[in-house]
Amino acid sequence: MKKYVEDLDFQGEENISDWTPWSPQDIRRKKGVLDAARMMVNSAMTAPVAGGVPQLEAELIYGQKEIEALARRVEELAHSNKAWKEAYLYEAVMVRDSDVVIMLGNTRCHETPLDANCGMCGGTMDCGYFYDKVEHKYGIVDTTNRKSETPIKGPLCSARVDDLGYAIGSALWTAHTLMVDARPFASMGMAGQKLGYCSNSGMVVGVPVAAKPKNPYVDVNVDYHLINMDRVLDNTRKVYQTARLVRGFDYRKWIPKPTNKKGEE
Amino acid sequence: MGHLIGNDYLQEHLVTVAKNIVLAIKKAPMITGRTPIEAEIIWGEDIVPIIDVIEPVAKAARYVQWDYQTLKGCYDKGEPPVIIGIGAKVDRSDLGWNCGACGFSTCREFNKYAKENSGGGQLGGPCCNWKLLDFGIACDWACASAWQYKVDNRIMGSVGFSLMALNYLPNSNVKLGLALGPARDMVYYSREEMHKKFTYEEEKTDMLKSVPTMFTCFPGNGNPMYKTKDDWWAPPEFMDVKYSEASMDAYQKIVYEQVPEAVMKHVDKISARYKKEK
Numbered sequence: 357m358k359k360y361v362e363d364l365d366f367q368g369e370e371n372i373s374d375w376t377p378w379s380p381q382d383i384r385r386k387k388g389v390l391d392a393a394r395m396m397v398n399s400a401m402t403a404p405v406a407g408g409v410p411q412l413e414a415e416l417i418y419g420q421k422e423i424e425a426l427a428r429r430v431e432e433l434a435h436s437n438k439a440w441k442e443a444y445l446y447e448a449v450m451v452r453d454s455d456v457v458i459m460l461g462n463t464r465c466h467e468t469p470l471d472a473n474c475g476m477c478g479g480t481m482d483c484g485y486f487y488d489k490v491e492h493k494y495g496i497v498d499t500t501n502r503k504s505e506t507p508i509k510g511p512l513c514s515a516r517v518d519d520l521g522y523a524i525g526s527a528l529w530t531a532h533t534l535m536v537d538a539r540p541f542a543s544m545g546m547a548g549q550k551l552g553y554c555s556n557s558g559m560v561v562g563v564p565v566a567a568k569p570k571n572p573y574v575d576v577n578v579d580y581h582l583i584n585m586d587r588v589l590d591n592t593r594k595v596y597q598t599a600r601l602v603r604g605f606d607y608r609k610w611i612p613k614p615t616n617k618k619g620e621e
Numbered sequence: 622m623g624h625l626i627g628n629d630y631l632q633e634h635l636v637t638v639a640k641n642i643v644l645a646i647k648k649a650p651m652i653t654g655r656t657p658i659e660a661e662i663i664w665g666e667d668i669v670p671i672i673d674v675i676e677p678v679a680k681a682a683r684y685v686q687w688d689y690q691t692l693k694g695c696y697d698k699g700e701p702p703v704i705i706g707i708g709a710k711v712d713r714s715d716l717g718w719n720c721g722a723c724g725f726s727t728c729r730e731f732n733k734y735a736k737e738n739s740g741g742g743q744l745g746g747p748c749c750n751w752k753l754l755d756f757g758i759a760c761d762w763a764c765a766s767a768w769q770y771k772v773d774n775r776i777m778g779s780v781g782f783s784l785m786a787l788n789y790l791p792n793s794n795v796k797l798g799l800a801l802g803p804a805r806d807m808v809y810y811s812r813e814e815m816h817k818k819f820t821y822e823e824e825k826t827d828m829l830k831s832v833p834t835m836f837t838c839f840p841g842n843g844n845p846m847y848k849t850k851d852d853w854w855a856p857p858e859f860m861d862v863k864y865s866e867a868s869m870d871a872y873q874k875i876v877y878e879q880v881p882e883a884v885m886k887h888v889d890k891i892s893a894r895y896k897k898e899k
Contacts (some may be wrong), residue, residue, distance in 0.1 A: 403761055403764075404761070404764055404775075404776055406778070437718065437719065438717075439716065439717035439718055439719070440718065473743070474742055474743050474744040474746075474778070475741055475742015475743050475744060475745070475746045476742055476744045476745060476746040476747075476748055476753075476795060477723075477724075477742075477746055477747060477748065478724075478734075478738065478741075478742070478746055478747045479712070479735065479738040479739050479740055479741040479742050479745070479746035479747040480738065480741050480742060480746070481741055481742065481743070485724070485746075485747070486724075489724045504721060505721070505726060506719060506720055506721020506722075506726055507720050507721060508720045508721045508722040508750075509721060510720075510721045510722045510723050510724040510725070510750075511722075511723060511724025512722055512723075512724075512750055514746060514747075514748045514750065514753055515744075517722075517748070517750045517753050517754060517757070518753055518754075518756065518757040518760075518795075519757065520754060520757065521753065521754040521755070521756060521757015521758045521760070521761065522757050522758075522760060522761040522764075523761075524652075524754065524757070524758050524761070525649065525757060525758035525759070525760070525761025525762050525764075525765065526761050526765060528649075528650050528758065528762075529761070529762060529765040539650055540650060540651075540652045540754070540758065541652065542652050542653070542718070542720075542751055546720065559722060559750065561652065561754065
């Protein structure tokens with residue numbers, strides 16, 4: 357009966373806008389992006405994989421705190437490796453500018469390889485490259501020791517990694533079809549993995565999604581981590597107040613006006 | 622003005638669709654932004670070398686046989702699929718990320734290993750996993766694009782093996798083939814070409830061998846009987862685990878004798894095209 361009443365109640369008005377951030381109208385907009393992200397995950401799930409074997413997990417991250425935590429983790433990674441520094445700092449800004457971040461991970465690449473002797477992982481005639489480097493018995497991999505000196509604990513089954521690529525591709529294709537902006541990022545994947553997202557996966561890729569007037573993932577300026585929309589806005593808040601008070605006057609008594617040629621107000 | 626009748630014009634049009642798909646491959650987003658991706662279109666009689674190389678492997682691997690019979694069957698009917706060869710160079714890392722996914726602590730160590738061990742695998746390798754993801758995304762965009770043009774298609778490792786053996790896409794070290802068309806339903810899923818191509822017994826044997834745990838009985842005595850027939854207990858059969866020299870020899874013979882034979886038949890003609898291109 358409750359459902360019937362809800363059906364009759366199908367009416368309403370919704371204002372949707374990206375301005376101001378985190379306002380009701382912005383959150384409504386974000387909910388649309390969340391729907392798109394869910395569809396993207398569906399597409400990822402239907403992507404072709406070797407042998408049709410289930411091997412994908414996904415996680416959706418949204419909300420002020422959650423997005424900020426991910427951005428900070430990307431920044432941590434940026435400062436851990438010279439090769440990453442600038443790009444990852446820029447990408448942390450992109451995380452903050454995203455409505456939803458999708459994490460896509462492959463649950464088999466580190467633990468249950470394809471076992472097809474395809475040789476993609478090490479260029480050898482069999483799966484020996486992978487199995488020689490992991491702890492295993494009868495080809496059953498022991499992943500209980502999760503310590504690793506590198507951000508990702510390799511080696512991985514490349515056939516499975518390739519399949520993860522398909523999943524990402526399908527998610528991105530759907531993003532294009534739905535006209536939301538999205539791009540795949542290594543930084544967000546590794547940061548997400550460190551935060552415990554897609555914890556069953558050996559490799560994770562982050563796909564941030566946004567529906568904003570400007571695609572957040574392209575056309576960035578130099579020193580983007582220092583000069584970006586948030587910083588520009590905050591700088592305005594910082595500078596404008598001071599500009600007001602340096603020539604304070606009582607607007608009830610006199611307001612300065614432009615002068616004419618004779619020098620009169 | 623015009624009036625198109627029959628299927629021939631569709632067969633021709635597949636090549637145009639393939640060109641559109643290559644546009645999607647080239648447009649596919651990348652994670653690294655630094656993975657060189659190649660794509661080539663092969664059609665008509667020119668897919669014969671690819672089929673010839675797959676033929677011997679098909680005798681040993683069921684899924685390759687599946688692809689072989691489909692490609693050969695379509696070709697013999699005069700409606701050969703168009704093959705889009707997709708390749709990428711992923712056996713060197715210029716990223717300097719030292720992420721560890723390849724199994725080495727640094728990109729430098731990986732590159733050193735790759736220099737000495739490149740190309741030994743049936744599907745290439747070794748791989749920088751981030752670059753391989755870029756390749757995967759491109760392959761997926763090819764499939765998604767074909768899907769949106771409503772052309773039956775399948776991305777195939779067997780064709781990739783063939784492209785590798787014949788040295789198509791010479792600058793790449795991972796290769797896969799997208800078989801596109803012919804223009805009808807059920808080419809690559811519930812394949813029409815497989816109709817009446819195998820017996821009930823063969824199918825049953827495949828299932829027994831591929832999913833053995835499905836057919837074992839009460840395991841309490843440590844050596845469970847294997848339910849291979851309706852009255853599986855009389856006389857009982859047991860799982861037999863052993864190294865088979867005969868089957869390994871047969872496979873080696875295919876890979877080292879029959880495949881090179883098929884390659885030699887076509888390779889000069891194919892490599893001459895790349896020289897001309899230069």
